Amino acid sequence: MAEPQQGRLAENIVHFARVLRRAGMPAGPRQVIEAIEAVQAAGLTHRKDFYWTLHATLVKRHEHHELFDQAFHVFWRDPKLIDRMMSMMLPEIEARDETREETSRRLAEALFGQNDVEATEEPDIDIDASETFSAQDVLRTKDFEQMSAAELAEARAAIARLRLPLDESRTRRTRAAVRGQLVDMRATMRASLRSSGIIPLKRRDFRTKRPPLVVLCDISGSMSVYARVFLHFLHALTNARDRVHVFLFGTRLTNVTRELRHRDIDEAIERVTQAVDDWDGGTRIGETLHRFNVDWARRVLGQGAVVLLVTDGLDREAGEGVEPEITRLHRQTKRLIWLNPLLRYDRFEPKSLGIRALLPHVDEFRPVHNIQSLTALVEALSGEPERMKTGKKAA
Amino acid sequence: MTLPSSIDETVDLLARGSYVADRSLSTVVFLALKMGRPLLLEGEAGVGKTEIAKVLAQALGRRLIRLQCYEGLDTAAAVYEWNYQAQMIEIRLAEAEGVETRDELGKDIFSERFLIRRPLLQALEPSVEGPPVLLIDELDRTDEPFEAYLLEVLSDFQVTVPEIGTIHADNPPIVIVTSNRTREIHDALKRRCLYHWVDYPNAERELDILRLKAPQAPEELSQQVVAFVQQLRQMDLYKSPGVAETLDWANALTHLNALSLDANNVNDTLGTLLKYQDDIARVQGSEAARILEEIRMAASAAQ
Numbered sequence: 001m002a003e004p005q006q007g008r009l010a011e012n013i014v015h016f017a018r019v020l021r022r023a024g025m026p027a028g029p030r031q032v033i034e035a036i037e038a039v040q041a042a043g044l045t046h047r048k049d050f051y052w053t054l055h056a057t058l059v060k061r062h063e064h065h066e067l068f069d070q071a072f073h074v075f076w077r078d079p080k081l082i083d084r085m086m087s088m089m090l091p092e093i094e095a096r097d098e099t100r101e102e103t104s105r106r107l108a109e110a111l112f113g114q115n116d117v118e119a120t121e122e123p124d125i126d127i128d129a130s131e132t133f134s135a136q137d138v139l140r141t142k143d144f145e146q147m148s149a150a151e152l153a154e155a156r157a158a159i160a161r162l163r164l165p166l167d168e169s170r171t172r173r174t175r176a177a178v179r180g181q182l183v184d185m186r187a188t189m190r191a192s193l194r195s196s197g198i199i200p201l202k203r204r205d206f207r208t209k210r211p212p213l214v215v216l217c218d219i220s221g222s223m224s225v226y227a228r229v230f231l232h233f234l235h236a237l238t239n240a241r242d243r244v245h246v247f248l249f250g251t252r253l254t255n256v257t258r259e260l261r262h263r264d265i266d267e268a269i270e271r272v273t274q275a276v277d278d279w280d281g282g283t284r285i286g287e288t289l290h291r292f293n294v295d296w297a298r299r300v301l302g303q304g305a306v307v308l309l310v311t312d313g314l315d316r317e318a319g320e321g322v323e324p325e326i327t328r329l330h331r332q333t334k335r336l337i338w339l340n341p342l343l344r345y346d347r348f349e350p351k352s353l354g355i356r357a358l359l360p361h362v363d364e365f366r367p368v369h370n371i372q373s374l375t376a377l378v379e380a381l382s383g384e385p386e387r388m389k390t391g392k393k394a395a
Numbered sequence: 396m397t398l399p400s401s402i403d404e405t406v407d408l409l410a411r412g413s414y415v416a417d418r419s420l421s422t423v424v425f426l427a428l429k430m431g432r433p434l435l436l437e438g439e440a441g442v443g444k445t446e447i448a449k450v451l452a453q454a455l456g457r458r459l460i461r462l463q464c465y466e467g468l469d470t471a472a473a474v475y476e477w478n479y480q481a482q483m484i485e486i487r488l489a490e491a492e493g494v495e496t497r498d499e500l501g502k503d504i505f506s507e508r509f510l511i512r513r514p515l516l517q518a519l520e521p522s523v524e525g526p527p528v529l530l531i532d533e534l535d536r537t538d539e540p541f542e543a544y545l546l547e548v549l550s551d552f553q554v555t556v557p558e559i560g561t562i563h564a565d566n567p568p569i570v571i572v573t574s575n576r577t578r579e580i581h582d583a584l585k586r587r588c589l590y591h592w593v594d595y596p597n598a599e600r601e602l603d604i605l606r607l608k609a610p611q612a613p614e615e616l617s618q619q620v621v622a623f624v625q626q627l628r629q630m631d632l633y634k635s636p637g638v639a640e641t642l643d644w645a646n647a648l649t650h651l652n653a654l655s656l657d658a659n660n661v662n663d664t665l666g667t668l669l670k671y672q673d674d675i676a677r678v679q680g681s682e683a684a685r686i687l688e689e690i691r692m693a694a695s696a697a698q
Contacts, residue, residue, distance in 0.1 A: 041429045043401070052422035055419070055423075186477060189483075189504075193500065294633060303578070328633075328673070
């Protein structure tokens with residue numbers, strides 16, 4: 001290949017990577033260099049080979065495949081067009097902050113810097129859906145300004161007081177310990193060289209580790225007040241320990257773990273509200289649990305995860321399909337804790353079908369409507385998981 | 396056997412090892428070999444990730460070194476360990492002979508003679524037939540600390556044994572890492588690898604695989620098996636059957652002397668294909684009959 005042509009190609013690959021980056025794919029400079037090397041190694045013979053060569057170097061997650069595919073077909077049809085578009089739109093694009101999960105919309109924004117039309121044209125729907133089942137997704141971005149000052153202060157106070165749980169489970173990894181169960185042959189051997197006569201045995205013991213925590217939080221209309229406070233708690237939790245996965249659900253399931261991981265609480269919540277579009281809508285517990293079981297369970301429930309299910313159990317579909325899904329979820333977790341704000345009523349009785357389906361399959365059932373209950377939850381998390389486990393297996 | 400010099404040659408190479416690869420997989424394998432980068436293969440269980448490493452080793456005439464990951468995998472099991480028993484005897488012998496200074500003894504018992512080499516260290520050693528193929532299988536089963544350690548090994552291809560020093564591979568091995576995605580592999584490790592998601596094959600390719608790997612199955616049966624499995628993958632099952640299950644099923648049916656699928660033999664052998672009771676309960680009976688009917692319709696329409 002001739003020199004100048006190659007330079008042009010490299011430049012185009014750089015541009016292409018920039019488009020991907022703007023669409024939310026982490027394609028760093030190192031990968032761009034690699035992509036150029038790879039294209040040189042593979043040679044430019046077929047379009048398909050070129051596609052898979054770039055794919056091999058720029059895509060690092062299965063989820064990004066779709067995005068790459070769309071971007072590739074748009075970009076490499078006529079890179080110049082996009083080039084011009086981009087240079088025109090550049091300042092505007094730079095100012096934008098991409099967090100949306102919708103791939104095609106995200107890509108469109110990355111390529112053309114268009115604003116989200118939906119958000120501006122949508123009429124302001126204001127229905128009081130609390131304590132009722134709403135039949136429609138209320139597709140709007142939840143405004144956190146609505147949270148009252150008292151509420152916010154309460155939440156902050158609660159979070160400040162929370163000592164994060166220390167439940168630990170034994171791993172198969174070991175560390176040096178004076179009174180350990182295992183003999184550390186390597187250390188013993190070294191010690192034997194240091195002294196003559198009796199060889200002192202050095203010991204090791206099993207290391208302990210916190211199990212991963214998976215949170216499934218209901219954000220439907222009847223839950224919204226609590227979900228907001230609870231988000232603060234989840235934010236603190238996500239940033240204080242590793243291996244926490246947070247999912248929000250109303251009528252659909254959204255993974256917000258990445259959004260919550262930003263350090264500043266306001267920014268984190270801002271990102272979450274952008275990522276979720278079924279705030280204050282209805283609840284479909286069966287359906288969303290099914291999605292979790294199929295799409296996520298095997299990826300996040302490994303290594304003895306503890307699951308927190310935060311919902312009031314009021315289901316738009318009257319508990320349809322909840323039973324088999326919660327059974328399956330329960331079978332896959334070490335410990336399933338259900339947090340229910342309805343428990344604030346002293347005379348709460350499990351009458352709703354959704355609640356009745358859920359109840360037999362949880363290891364613990366707790367209220368979560370005020371600071372006391374959050375504190376109690378923390379105690380629950382630091383409780384004795386071993387006992388719960390045996391109880392569950394016997395049942 | 397030298398490394399392939401183009402994507403077409405890679406396709407041939409894999410075909411010689413009786414692996415039916417599509418173009419995308421061949422491309423990424425070629426790049427991994429050419430650029431000397433580790434290859435991270437992710438995908439559902441039973442789509443042939445591990446097989447790629449085996450086929451590569453066999454087709455290139457290299458040694459296959461396999462490291463099966465599990466929770467708690469540590470350096471003693473993955474990299475190296477000292478042979479303590481032999482060291483003990485050495486110390487006793489030295490004492491009996493009334494040996495020398497303590498320094499010399501120390502140097503002696505921590506020499507390579509007493510080093511037990513585990514897979515990662517073995518993979519760094521030179522060998523006559525060329526650098527080996529290192530298969531790190533099911534990386535998602537191990538924990539983050541091991542992943543972090545692997546990061547160092549895979550980027551520099553060197554291992555440090557404190558008592559001896561740093562051991563460096565002059566010719567880095569061909570590294571294949573597989574993951575079933577029971578958890579997410581850390582991005583830092585992913586960045587060092589070429590990534591490929593191994594998907595279920597389409598009907599045509601699956602039939603090719605079946606013909607190659609289960610040649611004793613009657614042609615009609617093979618076609619029906621593939622059509623049935625492809626239908627199952629469209630359903631929202633907890634665990635869709637992989638290629639390995641398809642092969643198992645075809646073999647099971649062949650052993651039962653089945654010439655074609657019918658409601659009875661499907662229901663009897665469903666356990667080789669589906670591994671979750673919920674899935675089996677869903678498919679067994681009427682659902683299986685429906686799929687069979689569809690396959691028959693499609694087959695007669697095609698004729």
